[in-house]
Amino acid sequence: MTGSYDILIVGIGGQGTILASNILGEASLIEGRQIKGAETHGMAQRGGSVESHIRIDGLYGPLIAPGQADLLISFDFLEALRYSHYLKKEGTAVVSRNLVIPTSVYTQKLTPPTEDEIIAALKKHGLCLVEADRIATEAGSPLSQNVVMLGAASRWIPLKPESLLEAVKRLVPKKMVEINAKAFQMGRDAGGKS
Amino acid sequence: MERKYLLGNEAIAHACLEAGVDFVCGYPGTPSSEVIDTLRAQPERPYYLEWSVNEKVALENALAAAWCGVRAICTMKHVGLNVAADPLMTSAYTGVTGGLVILSADDPFAHSSQNEQDTRCYAHFARVPCLDPAGVQEAHDMIPRAFALSEEFGIPVIFRPTTRICHSKGDVELGDAIKSTRKGEFKKDPRQYVVIPAHTRVLHKKLNEKQPAIRKRLVELGLNRYEVRGKTAIIASGIGATFVQELLSDAVSFMKIGAYPIDEEWLGVFVQKHEKVLVIEELAPEVEEAVRQVAGMVPVFGKKNGYAPYEGELSPQAVAGIMEKAGFLKKSPFAAPAPVTDLPVRPPILCAGCLHRGAFYAIKKVFRDAIYPSDIGCYTLGLQLGAVDTTICMGASITNASGIAHSGETRDVVCTIGDSTFLHTGIQGLMNAVYNGANMTVVILDNRITAMTGHQPNPNTGLTACGVETPAISLDAICRACGATFVETVDPYDVTGMVNVLSEAKKRKGVKVIIAKQMCVITARRMGIKRGRYEVDAEACTGCGTCVRFGCPAIEFADEKARINDLCMGCAVCAQLCPVGAISKEGKK
Secondary structure (H helix, E strand, O other): OOOOOOEEEEEOOOOHHHHHHHHHHHHHOOOOOEEEEEEHHHHHHHHHHHEEEEEEEOOOOOOOOOOOEEEEEOOOOOHHHHOOOHEEEEEEEEEEEEOOOOOHHHHHOOOOOOOHHHHHOOOEEEEEEEEEHHHHHHOOOHHHHHHHHHHHOOOEEEEEHHHHHHHHHHHHHHHHHHHHHHHHHHHHHHHHHO | EEEEEEEHHHHHHHHHHHHOOOEEEEEEOOOOOOOHHHHOOOOOOOOOOEOOOOOOHHHHHHHHHHHHOEEEEEEEEOOOHHHHHHHHHHHHHOOOOOOOEEEEOOOOOOOOOOOOOOOHHHHHHHHHOOOOOHHHHHHHHHHHHHHHHHHHHHOOOEEEEEEEHHOOOEEEEEEOOOOOOOOOOOOOOOOHHHHHHHHHHHHHHHHHHHHHHHHHHHHHHEEEEEEEEOOEEEEEEEOOOOOOOOHHOEEEEEEOEEEOOOOOHHHHHHOOOEEEEEEEEOOOOOHHHHHHHOOOOEEEEEEOOOOOOOOOOOOOHHHHHHHHHOOOOOOOOOOOOOOOOOOOOOOOOOOOHHHHHHHHHHHHHHHOOOEEEEOOOOOHHHHHHHHOOOOOOOHHHHHHHHHHHHOOOOEEEEEEEEHHHHHHHHHHHHHHHHOOOOOEEEEEEOOOOOOOOOOEOOOOOEEOOOEEEEOOHHHHHHHHHHOOOOOHHHHHHHHHHHHHHHHHHOOOOOOOEEEEOOOOOHHHHHOOOOOOEEOOOOHHHHHOOOOHHHHOOEEEEOEEEEEEEEOOOOOOOOHHHOOOOEEEEEEEO
């Protein structure tokens, strides 16, 4: 077994999971750490459920086995539950409170779980709920929710916050650097309060 | 030298720059597309690059370039190699002078594909070498070797990454890009390049004579290697090898296969040193069959005796399970917590504002009880709308439609096909249907781009892969040239207009073609085209659910009322469907 720190980022195609994975990769490079990952591309991205595996200090395969993730970062409240079995018992879920109702709820008349049910299930692990939408809007753009989430999760990620912030600055579009730097810090503050 | 965190396909593209590639072509297909996407996005391109109209066209182009002595790479997904199989089989005979690498990306688990075929079987069949990387760094490192190997033996080399290589990421040690000084020059040699029977018989013999030296060379290059550590052994290839390495104890020998054909003599020496051997590989038992040939009395565990699956992709937990079952691991270290069940599914769906949704709606309204053959593209998702009855391979919607129409089936047949797919392999089917007098309707879903694989341009777009303007092809003229007389272009956002044209087609005999033309909504958004959102007048809404059944992700339903969320792209189709006129442009009511 390798001593990697395993992070699963989940969400809905288009929410910025790939940028989040790139930020973790860049931050690992800044610290001279090895990193492996795998993600969803192609048709699955069209509004579907997506997952990105990231293994800091990973030496071999890019995939995390169920029950092995140290950290689950979910950009959607419902998706957190869908992937919660990937977490170790002592792992932590950092979860956005925003829930996008799947179209299947309307077209196939399915019932989504209630907020309380989701929270009860996730509480088997460490849980940090983040008002990502509100914080991102306050930081200057709702598009920075992914960086807010990384900021909150940075409390657990075994990389220096300075490295993560530097990676954010390198990878977001130039005119969005200030907003995202703020989003990261506000997310980090939110993560500290949980 | 630098280290970067890259997607597998980006690392492969960078390796092409390091190999000084001269000629790049291919047809988009998940998971292969980002190799060319990365190469065409380079600020400087000291190479020729094109998106070809299909894989056969691409491979024939690349082969001829390699005949002229330059380094060529041709990329496609695994099923693309079926289309290119004709030139592949004989390119092994003619060989090449410049390096020719055929990248065919496999998709175990069919994440985005119609089947799980294994490119290694094609390499075996064509008798060309095949490199099979296990990780992103190895994929990168193999590319320059693939070109060198191709030149050393004068033979095309297949490079076979899988989804979990193409779409994996890792910190990759990169080399420097080099600028090639090669210039293509065709040296006439009919005995090499004109495969009449008298020539091809000789070429076939030469191809077979190359094999033993290739097998030895792959071992010398370290592409196939082993470490003897105990009395039992695991032999693994591809991504499965990395999962094995995570679990392997120091007392078990390990052989890593990264290239084919495998040298049997070398393999036999290793196998015979052990009391039992487990083979771990995805899809076909390509390695296992070679191992069984040399195993003699040594027990072999693998697919053929039920220890490993033929289907799907491997994962750390799957490999641990196989190792446990075959007695190579006391107990899998992975507990298998059960996922939460009964959650509402979230499959990929057509985007809010997608032209296909409006087109499918109109088709189903006019042709209620019809058969709907369809094709490969975003619009395959029309399955969720009950508007897709068949999908088999690129271009087959039209041919399936004519087959059904000629079978005696009495219901109407209406097929759908995208513009890129029509230009890929749809035209012949249309020509055939008209020629043989089929009664059917063809709807070309024309969004001017190859959308599903990442918005690559095609001859219909008016731009080349490198962004140079080029005459946009006329789908109308092509269809008329195929002999179709009823060819109408409509806007699928205009429900009434499309319904009228479809109703007209329904009345006529023969092959009717309707081109439903509207820009892909993602392209439109990127170009800054804003249409303005729509909203539901809650008082007027009767909660009938007509708009909800349309299946647009922008339409929600709560407390017996429809609501439009901020995904709305302003296509206005739902406003045309609402029986009480409760949907209108934001701020217009």
